[in-house]
Amino acid sequence: MDIGHKIKQLRVQKGLTLEELASRSELTKGFLSQMERNLTSPSIATLNDIVEALGTTLAEFFKEEKKEKLVFHKKDFFVDERGHYTIHWIVPNTQKNEMEPILLELPQGGESFQMDPHSGEEFGYVLEGSITLECGDESFIVHKGETFYLLGKTSHLLRNDKKTTAKVLWISTPPLF
Template sequence: MMNIGKKIRALRLGNSLTQEELANRLELTKGYISQLENNLTSPSMQTLFSILEVLGTDIHEFFSKEEEQTVVFKKEDFYEKENDTLKHMISWIVPNALKYEMEPIMIDIEPGGQSEIDDPHAGEEFGYVLEGQVTLVLNKKRYVIRKGETFYYLANKEHYLMNHSQQHTKVLWISTPPMF
């Protein structure tokens, strides 16, 4: 059986609305929206149609079976791109990450190689060095990060990774919003 209240709450949150904001748009009370979301009352068909219209959906979409979202990705799902000039390979380890809030990649950098130089952009980036060591260049300042260490910064300055060592390096690198 479908949990209508839970589904209405999820849609409301997806639209970044408080219970009060939703209630005001529908000329209902916040208490009524709360009761609906907790399945303490059921809406009339007319009220349900109005709620769904405000939340940007319709009755057909609301009651359709949700397609199962892929949660686990395997090596064969990854997309890889090699850059011989910069001596690196990027693996997009979550396909279609552009529809998500963040984008994780795995970057392998050969000795003497580097990532593309990223211009300043909105968002934040996080990295975890899995193998070797890497130099993060952030606004011309350099930081050496070794295996098992992490980095985190606002991406509002020019940034890239370089491998100055004699060994191969591998970094899990996550950007929000998706940029790679």
């Protein structure tokens, strides 16, 4: 960790000059300047005084921020093959997120799990084939290149009545799959 750089970032973020931080931490402006440029290193006690003057703690100061993963590759996917469908979990650990995308494959005669009523919303995009969306007492045929969007107020499921495999990108908020 580049301590000097992080101290400077915090100081600038708080809108403090070197002189103001020196006054708050009872250190000299010259010492702080050298420290920010990594020309000198503070003792633990001095570093503690500085981070307290910046309104934080040593624990927070040294806490490593975990980088959020933005891109997922096929090796990251988890495939769950069931009798009537296959789910590709294309974003791992989505329970912590606000939405959950899956790639659903339905073979001929395949049928998804039934989604019970919930407070969320769902979106689907048919990538291959066509599916029947059963939503309450209604049925809708959705072809390749078409989409569906629904509130989770009624029970619903997807069915493949065709002879070819259907693939659907299905996104739910909140995560329900």
